Amino acid sequence: MFEFKTEDPFITSLACAALNPALRSILVFDAPYPVLQDIAEILAQMLKAATGQQVEQGNIAIEQDDDVWGSLPLPDSEEHSAAVKQIFKLFSRERNADKMQVLTIADLARLSLAMARTCTMLIGADIAYLERNGEHDQWQLQQCWLASCSRKEIGAISPHLLDRFAVRLSWQPIAKYTRQRKIDNLRTFIHDQFTRSTQLPIELLQRITDAAQRQADFPAVAFSRVMDYIPIESYYPRRELTLARFAQALARLNGDPQVTSEHVDEAAAILGLVKIENLEEDKQPSIEPAPKPMPVEQELPVQPTSLTQPAQAVQQESSDTLMAKTQEAFTPDPLTVPKLTTNPYPEDEAPIEREASSLKVPHPRFSTARSDRGPIFGVEQADTLQDLAIVSTLQTAIMFQEVRKLEQEKKHTLLIEKSDLHRYRRGFISERMLLLLLDYTCLQSCNWQEALLPYLQEAYADRASITIVKVGAADASYQPAL
Amino acid sequence: MENTNDLLRSILPYTYIVGQEKLKLALELAYIAPRIGGVLISGQRGTAKSTTVRAFASMMYNALPVTIPINATEDRVVGGWQINKLMQGKAEKQPGLLEDANGRLLYIDEVNLLDDHIVNIILDVTSTGKLVIQREGRNEQLDVQTTLVGTMNPEEGGLRPQLLDRFGLMAGIEAETSRERRRAIMDTVLRFDRAVQLEKQGITDDFLKAGREATKQLKTEIEQARLYFKDVELTADVADACVMLAEGFQVEGHRSDYLLALASCAYAVRYGKLKTKIEHLRAVAELVLRHRQPDAIQQNSAPWSEEQEQRVAELLEHV
Numbered sequence: 001m002f003e004f005k006t007e008d009p010f011i012t013s014l015a016c017a018a019l020n021p022a023l024r025s026i027l028v029f030d031a032p033y034p035v036l037q038d039i040a041e042i043l044a045q046m047l048k049a050a051t052g053q054q055v056e057q058g059n060i061a062i063e064q065d066d067d068v069w070g071s072l073p074l075p076d077s078e079e080h081s082a083a084v085k086q087i088f089k090l091f092s093r094e095r096n097a098d099k100m101q102v103l104t105i106a107d108l109a110r111l112s113l114a115m116a117r118t119c120t121m122l123i124g125a126d127i128a129y130l131e132r133n134g135e136h137d138q139w140q141l142q143q144c145w146l147a148s149c150s151r152k153e154i155g156a157i158s159p160h161l162l163d164r165f166a167v168r169l170s171w172q173p174i175a176k177y178t179r180q181r182k183i184d185n186l187r188t189f190i191h192d193q194f195t196r197s198t199q200l201p202i203e204l205l206q207r208i209t210d211a212a213q214r215q216a217d218f219p220a221v222a223f224s225r226v227m228d229y230i231p232i233e234s235y236y237p238r239r240e241l242t243l244a245r246f247a248q249a250l251a252r253l254n255g256d257p258q259v260t261s262e263h264v265d266e267a268a269a270i271l272g273l274v275k276i277e278n279l280e281e282d283k284q285p286s287i288e289p290a291p292k293p294m295p296v297e298q299e300l301p302v303q304p305t306s307l308t309q310p311a312q313a314v315q316q317e318s319s320d321t322l323m324a325k326t327q328e329a330f331t332p333d334p335l336t337v338p339k340l341t342t343n344p345y346p347e348d349e350a351p352i353e354r355e356a357s358s359l360k361v362p363h364p365r366f367s368t369a370r371s372d373r374g375p376i377f378g379v380e381q382a383d384t385l386q387d388l389a390i391v392s393t394l395q396t397a398i399m400f401q402e403v404r405k406l407e408q409e410k411k412h413t414l415l416i417e418k419s420d421l422h423r424y425r426r427g428f429i430s431e432r433m434l435l436l437l438l439d440y441t442c443l444q445s446c447n448w449q450e451a452l453l454p455y456l457q458e459a460y461a462d463r464a465s466i467t468i469v470k471v472g473a474a475d476a477s478y479q480p481a482l
Numbered sequence: 483m484e485n486t487n488d489l490l491r492s493i494l495p496y497t498y499i500v501g502q503e504k505l506k507l508a509l510e511l512a513y514i515a516p517r518i519g520g521v522l523i524s525g526q527r528g529t530a531k532s533t534t535v536r537a538f539a540s541m542m543y544n545a546l547p548v549t550i551p552i553n554a555t556e557d558r559v560v561g562g563w564q565i566n567k568l569m570q571g572k573a574e575k576q577p578g579l580l581e582d583a584n585g586r587l588l589y590i591d592e593v594n595l596l597d598d599h600i601v602n603i604i605l606d607v608t609s610t611g612k613l614v615i616q617r618e619g620r621n622e623q624l625d626v627q628t629t630l631v632g633t634m635n636p637e638e639g640g641l642r643p644q645l646l647d648r649f650g651l652m653a654g655i656e657a658e659t660s661r662e663r664r665r666a667i668m669d670t671v672l673r674f675d676r677a678v679q680l681e682k683q684g685i686t687d688d689f690l691k692a693g694r695e696a697t698k699q700l701k702t703e704i705e706q707a708r709l710y711f712k713d714v715e716l717t718a719d720v721a722d723a724c725v726m727l728a729e730g731f732q733v734e735g736h737r738s739d740y741l742l743a744l745a746s747c748a749y750a751v752r753y754g755k756l757k758t759k760i761e762h763l764r765a766v767a768e769l770v771l772r773h774r775q776p777d778a779i780q781q782n783s784a785p786w787s788e789e790q791e792q793r794v795a796e797l798l799e800h801v
Contacts, residue, residue, distance in 0.1 A: 022675065065553045072565065117552055117595060125532075126492045129551040131558040131579060134565035138546065140492060160638050163527040215679075218672050223665045237657055237667060238528035244668045245675070357639030359595050380599075399563075400618075402571030419618065 009270045010169060014039065015208050016249035016267075017144070017167055018046035023245055024144035025123045027165035029346075031148040033106050035171060040104045040146055041198040047100050047144055049205040050212040054099040058090065060119075063112045064378055065132070072133045072395040091118075091128060093139035105147035109156045113377050113427065116161055117359055119145070123164035124238075155350035158358045166242040168271065168344035207253065216251035217258045218244065225264040229273045234348050243267055272344040362428050374426035382423035392422035432464035440472035489546055491681050494674050495693030496537040497700055500666045501658040502530060507749075508653040508769050509538045512629050513587075514708045515748040518650035518741060520608065520630030522593070522641070522773065524784065525655025531633040532591050539587050541697045542704065547589035547631065548582045550604070552596050559600055561615050575620070580604070580613050583628040593632030594639050601645055604630070608648050646784075650741050651766075652773040654786055707751045714747040720758040723801045727767055730797040733774045741770045760798055767794045 017023040024047075028039065044055040062068050070089040095101065105111060111119065122128060123145050130137040147165065149157065226247065230240045246267040251259045268275070343349070355362075361377070379389040397420040404415045434455060438448075459466060499506065508521045523531045539547035550559060557563075561578030568574075579588070580603075590596055590604075607613045613624045632649065634641070646652075658667060677690045724742035731738075745766035746758045755762070768791075773784045 020675065069553070114553075120592065120595070121551060121553070127489055127546070129549045131549075131551055131554040133555055134557060134562060134576060136558060136576075138489065138549075140489060158638065160527060160635050215676055218669070220665070223668055226668065227661055227664055232659055235657060235659060235664075236526070236528050237530075237664075240664060241528075241668060241671055244672060248672065357594075359592075359638050361595075361597055399565055399568050402569055403573055406571055 011042070011204075012250070012253070013167060013169055013246075013270055014043055015046055015204070015211075015253055016246050018043065018050040018208060019211055019249040019252055020245045022124070023166050023242065023249065025165045026144075026146050026167045026169060027108065027162070028146070028148045029151045029168070029170045029342075031171035033148070036104055036106060036146065036148050038198050040102050042200060043144055043146060044102050045198075045200045045205060046208055047102065049208040051100060052209075053142070055102055056095070056099050057102045057104070060090075060103055060105045060111070060115055062090065062115050064376065065114045065118070066378075066392075068114065068118050069130055069132050070135070071392070072399060091122065092130070093128075093137050096128075096139055096142045100142045100144065102144045102146060105145070108147045108149035108161070109153040111161075113359075113361070116158065117361075120158075120161050120164060120359060124166065151346055153353070154346045155353035157347070158354060159347045160359060162347050163236065163238060166238060167246070170272065170342050170344075210255070211249075211252040214252045214255065216248050216256060218248060219258060221261060222247065222259040222264055225261040228275050228277070229264070229268045231276050234345065239345070243271065243273060246271060272342045361425075374429040376424045377427055378425040379422045380425050381419075382421040383418065384423075385421070387423045387426075389422040389424050393420050396420040396422060428463055430463055430465040432459070432462045434459040434464045434466045436466065436468045438468065438470050438472075440470060441476045444477075490540050490544070492678060493536050493540045493546075494533055494670075495690070495697045496534075496541040497696040498670050498674065498693050499530060499534050499537060500670055501663050502534060502655060504769065505531070505534055505653040505655055506538075507752075507765075508651045509535070509631070510704055510707075510752055511745050511748040511766065511769070512631070512651060513538075513542055513704060514711050514752055515744050516627065516629055518629075518744055518748065520632070520649045520651070522646070522649035522652040523631070523633045523655060524636050524652065525633075526637070526657060527635055529655045529657050531655055535587075535589055535631050535633060539589065541701050543586060545586075547587040548579055548628075549589045549591065550579050550596070550600070552590075552592050554579070554600060556600065556603070557618070559603055560613070560617065561620070562618055563620075573619075578613075578615075580607050580626055580628070581624060584624075584626045586628060588628040588630050590630070590632040592634060592638070593645075594634040594636075594641050601642075605645055605648055646773045647737065649773065651745065651769040652784060653769060654772060654784060704752070707748070710756065711748060711751050713756055714751045715757045716743050716747055717758050719801050720746055720760060720763050723760055723763050723798055726801065727763070727771065727794065727797055730793065731771050731774070732776055733771065738770055738774050742766065745770055760801055764794060764798060 014026075017026055026039075026043075028036065031039070040057050044057055047053070047055045068090045070092070089095070090103075105115075105119075122141060122143070125141060127138055128141050145165070148171075151170075154162070223244070226240060226244045229243055243264065247259050247263040250263045250267055251257075254263075256263070379392040382388065393416065394414075397414060397416045400417075400420070401415065404417075436452070436455075458464075496506075505523055508523070512518045512521050523535070525531055536546060539545065557576075557578070559578050559580060561581055562576050564574045564576045588604075593601075596604075607626055608628065608630050611625060611627055613626045615622045615624070630649065640646075658664060673689045677687050680687050681690065721743060724739050724746070727742060728736075728738040742763060743758075746763045749762045749766050750756070750758045753762075768786050771790075771794075772786045775784065775790075
């Protein structure tokens, strides 16, 4: 078992999230899946310590609403058709009745439409509503959401969905480490697969249990300090509330009766927020390239390969630098120093890489006959046999079997009527293609972008795929960036 | 279903909602004068849209609003059969959410994300007041009068003009940005966090007690206003001004004249008056006209700024 350092900011963040239900939606940038699993295990222990409840873990890799909320019921057996077979549901009152759920999303940018819509409904909500397939229920949610996504892909995700994730944390990037370091990390990782343990120390769990019983007052001075961190131009109330709640959780964790400005500062540092007055001078790319070699007295950040070694001394050396200690003796390559002040809300600046209204169920845009291709995201009633959703059709038919058999006195026949028919609802696939042949030998002196604009607009309207073929003389100096 | 009281305990008392006066006014007016038909609340993330609607419903109806989630299936919206019974060969009807919402508040969170197919059904019912069920062997027609309240974030797309027009009032919500309001929001939310935690341990703290008491008083005020709404006189000058405003904003049809008059009456009685005044009309003009401006249909957010306020003031000057 490895040694956890409870002062590790990452571990502290998770403990704070466990203490306040409103902080139980965590987005970890650039965390690989094994790390996310470790975080989920750690969170589960912390939540159990904070709430005293059993905690169930689950992964979100679901494509359709029926898989999330349950489909039409089926009879349990032919002899006992009155008994209804239990249908799997990721969310239900029964599941939340006596235990909490830690739900993990491996890659938020690749979440299915059904799940993205579900997450928008549920994350941060107090109450869940189920109104599907004859079921009517509402209950209080007890969930902790944990997701990861690449910082580079943030523009592909709906900001509405991102806003649901209160706590933003960054996993340290590994891209700039030396080859030797990567090899060492890989060895450690492989070794960890057999020996690792994410069992938290009892003292830490006890600390969380104690904190859950305590409260911390929030005086006016602490409110003022919170507002010092949220610039008005990027003010969203949830961000300010997250900082306040986080600071309060820190105070509770430390056993302090009152939130102080120092708690707020510490919370802001962990979350990656910068004081407004420092923001102007600190306006640099979130991960700044550092072309100069590390000074001799500085030490290499350690990239933990999993949370089984997260506490390789992630220490706050200064207000804006996250440093870790290691005793390694090799000469480091020039590397990137991940800043503690990495912007936790990159969606504010990221270029938009998603469809407009990306959480809406897309309208069918088939120019010819209805297509039976494209990703399935649900079912709908049908009046033809094309692209039939067989399971849904049978389920609907089964629902009425007893009544129909009574009416028609046919005991051993499955009666399917036209009103039972269901077909798949499918997402859009490109039916057209724009083929661009660019000869960059002769592009330099013409306004080729403007000439292309109407074609690009038409391609966009039709959601056409685009293929680009670039040709040109070998010595042509101008090559358009596309 | 989970105990209603448990669920209501997780709702912030309405009187503790900080700011958002337009939103609160719209909900109150729609309750006082149900013929207003509904409220659309559009605003940026995290501005307490849903919180306010739930708080209002729990205050006025002592229940959560009848809620249509964005993934609701047609059978639950319109009504169908009890499936377990059906499988035993017994056909027992199951009322849908539209029927449940008769005489109550029907709430759609993220209304702009609702499936078009479901939107069409709701539109039909709210515009005609009739729920026609013709599916799965049912053939019925029911009278349904409901106050439709929808919330949306315009970042995720707008609503079709037909649906926009169904909402009698529209409140455009922005975050409260003054430091005093921001502080008050944080203070309220953190105190409520704590109160909810204590409530789970069986302790009701003074913050909640005071909030619930204030809510009771406000509920009585609003119910009184609803009771006296029928006695409010729409004065001739206000009636003229309603027509003038609708013309001045180039609004098509007569629905906006009617709604301006209704909302003015509701506003008057909300503040204890039985005769309308021009100032009452001025107070409700934004709520009625915002989403009915010709440009609003083209834009998701239906903006209302100083320019529109100025136009209202100029038009009302001539009355």
